[in-house]
Amino acid sequence: MNTSIRILIADLPEVVVEMLDQAIQQQPDLEWLGNVQGWEEIAVTVAQTDVLILGVEDVYALPEACFYFLRNQPNLKILLLTITDDEAIAYWRALHCHQLQITSSLSLIESIRQIYSLSPF
């Protein structure tokens, strides 16, 4: 049984992705699924994903495709992260959401664990 949290990163600045890759590889309970760009690439891997971290300009506008992913994957958590400041919002089933501030790679990792543990219901 796979107990690690599987993480997919999408549309974040490359330099941030490089740092997160290093940081997540060091966490035994986290599994790095990859870094992708755009909805087509996300759709290929999202079925195996527990937490999708998606870089966006506005965390308050959930992209249309995310509704589809959340409807089809009850356990999926989506963390929208702004690329211009520290704001983030975690979305999960039935459009529950939880506002966060990500101020370091460590706080992002803590947030991943926190939102993963949220009940899907």
Next chain:
Amino acid sequence: MQNDRPLTKLVSANGSLADSKQDCLTQLVQEQWIQPNLCLSIVSHSHLLREALARLLQTDWNHRLKHSSKEGDTSDTADSISTAEKLTQHLVLLDYGIGRDLMIPSIQQWRSQHPGCYVVVVELKQESDLILDCIEAGAHGYVLQGASSLEIAQTIERVCRGEAHCSPIITAKLFERLAQTKMAQKNAQPLREKPSLTQREIEVLHYVAQGCSDREIAAKLVIEVRTVKHHVHNLLRKLHVKYRWQAAQLAIENGWLAKI
């Protein structure tokens, strides 16, 4: 919406918690990595990007990373500029995420106060006019969105060698703009006459010149943000300029704000 905000404390690059924005900024400004060759400042609203740039460039390059600073706080910017005065070689990485309206005056400020300082814009959008505006404002180099740490390090290396690099399309547009600027200078009036501005527009222009955002101006003048946007729109129209930093520059150069 649940809004528990459990992770709202700011964390500085050394991992310690700060209780307020100002405390955090002070910590960031004081933070130093002692390497002899180059001092590097990172200006971004994103803690994550600052951390990423600092870590990866330190690993790849062994730069002297003087501090990370958060643009938009004038005292902090002043602090970082004043610290830079004591150093001979200093490079500033400016994140485009701070916003176009803040970025262009920031480049100008760094360049005018510290002619020896190198300025490189990172995470820049691939828009010719935007790139040209940055170059015109004084940026020594730029890195487009999606660039890796290696590409950023190579750009920094190039800039420190005194070299510039841009795509052939940008180079062609740069030539065109240079020619236009030269023509415009020939026809320019030495001093522009002050257009008829309302008292409120002058107040807004005053805060625009200080680098304040619409939200900040709204708070200072106790008016709606959309009212500020309306005044800024009118200012740009009356001054015949495209961007607010150009309006600010015009006002400062002609002394229109001297009596405020």
